[in-house]
Amino acid sequence: MKKLYFVLAALLVASMVLTACGPAATEAPVPAATEAPEATEAPTEAPTEAPMEIDCTSPDYFCVGLVTDVGEVDDKSFNQSAWEGVLAAQDSGIADEVQYIETKDAKDYAANIQLFAEQGYDAIVTVGYAMGQATAEEAANYPEIYFIAVDQFQAETIDNVSGVIFNEDHSGFLAGALAAQLSESGTIAAVLGTDLVPPVVAFKEGYEAGAKYINPDINLIATYHPGGLDVAFTDPEWGATTTKQAIDQGADVVFGAGGKTGNGALIEAAGNEGVYCIGVDSDQWLSVPEAHPCLVSSAMKLITPAVSQKINEANDGAFVPGNHIGAAALAPYHDFDSVISDEIKAKIEEIAEGLKDGSIKTGYGG
């Protein structure tokens, strides 16, 4: 009987360990700091055999760490885009050592940042609006480290922090304009994460303004996930059933903006004849192949180039603190290139120009 308890205990521990280190451990384990703070997601099989000894405390090496928002680094969304920016910096030889930590719980933000800081990393990328406070606090504790804060608007300039932000309302506006032109029923829908996250609100407001810019009488039905930050982006079935509800009442273009919740919306729309869908954040043609039958474009914010540019700046010692406004645009039309008329394409380009030079306003954020 005792043996059985032992087996159960072993299983339980094993599953916890598996949850904790996840894919991070399989790719390249983070060398654990000697005084690792508690409650972090430091992989347990610590002091490891890195392929070559890189001492991040030494000034010879430029090390970049990335802390994800709650979620995984392969989330097909903003965590992944940011990580690809870090990898790009490594490929171009700027960063000698790159690592990531996947945050499992919002209370671990600070601890995960410290894990990199204590190992002498030179630049730390923190991903997600929710990490803003932790980033600002740790930046004060470690003034010699550069912080690249994705999606975190900097109200006050801190010398070693750059907030990488995007005009989500611009790409949302383009998505709305595209949707309004494609819609035949006159009803378009948006299925969104939570309005607790400002970028999501910006996408939505832009989308509405863009649709109304084309057709002031358009019937726009939009809904946020009712749950909190912990579930709003990880509920594909809610996204899917909400999309179905919208399609059943006549919507023929669906904008899915909200991580995995939005992915559920796209996949659901793909199963309905004559319905178009628009993705978000990155070019979801690449990340959600199930949505190919409906995916006309995606309202992108180009996180990857912005992150690698900031890493480059940090390495050159030309780091610009404050806010860095990255590009926001529509993704390519891919297979729908032949479906969308030249007239619509021209209109979209015209609006993009207008947004850039300020002659068209989205009405978001004053």
Add this chain to the structure above:
Amino acid sequence: MQSSIIGSSAFLRFLKRWGVNLGIGLVVLVTIIWGYIVNDKVTVAVLASTVRQATPLVLGALCGLMGERAGVINIGIEGQMLLSAFIGFLFNVWTGNLLIAVFAAAMTGALLGLFLAFMSVSLRMDQIIGGTVINILALGLTGYFYQAGLVTQGKLQPIALGSLAEIPLIGPVLFNNPPITYTAIVLVLVVHYVLFHTRWGLRTRAVGEHPRAADTLGVNVYLMRYANVIIGGAIAGLAGAFLTLEAVGSFERAMTNGRGFVALAVMIFGRYTPLGAWGAALLFGLASAIQTQLQFFGTFNIPHQFIGMLPYLLTIIVLAGFVGRTHIPAADGEPYEKE
């Protein structure tokens, strides 16, 4: 004189017994008919969404109540659903055969049921701990083994039931659904029949109420508990299959998002009966669908979080105000030791 008093007291007793259900049913019915007259498309959309959101909840609740009726508390439904959803998804990716995938998901649920039964019946472990083990195990295993980039070959499609599907309102809502949704409805009726109208059901309930007495009369307590928890597990597996193979068509980490726990609430709400659980799940699904619809209309200028409380608020009101005392199986959660 005498007879009218008897008549009224019988009526009162009837009201006391069925009044809540009748009241809720009547309100819902009137609302639906009114909605259909005002805007038929929206009403059909809301009701279809109701049925869809109720499906995983009622399946989970069936799993829970089969276990608890036999005296085993199962709080591992969430984990059973999640791991089954994942295994079903993997089988869909590997074989491309949805039937095999659904079967694999149900088997996964059943295996986890066996695991739970082993812990709580044979090892006589604390059943809450046993269920928690399953939840954590499922979260860990799926989180570790899931890789992005796995693409499935489609999902289960709706099957229209001939001319039934053409009845206005009811047709598109009830008779044009994918297979697991139909299965859920059939299972509600089957489990109800088996629990309350067969020898197997009587024995199951006896084992859950007074295992010693059942044992004395020659009922194999362990066997009944094992069997019910395993069958319940297979039903929870079906709920997982619903998520990945019928509803979404893809897997994401932690995608059950608490549905297993809501299913537990639905089970208690429904007084540990299949029909009650079904009603509760539908009410919960309706509240969710309505809160989405209220946001769609966008005419109410109140924060959406407030509307988002609707399903839970409704549950609390109905639970506290109307359902009254629920009879919990007397030996629920108590391990049985043979003498």
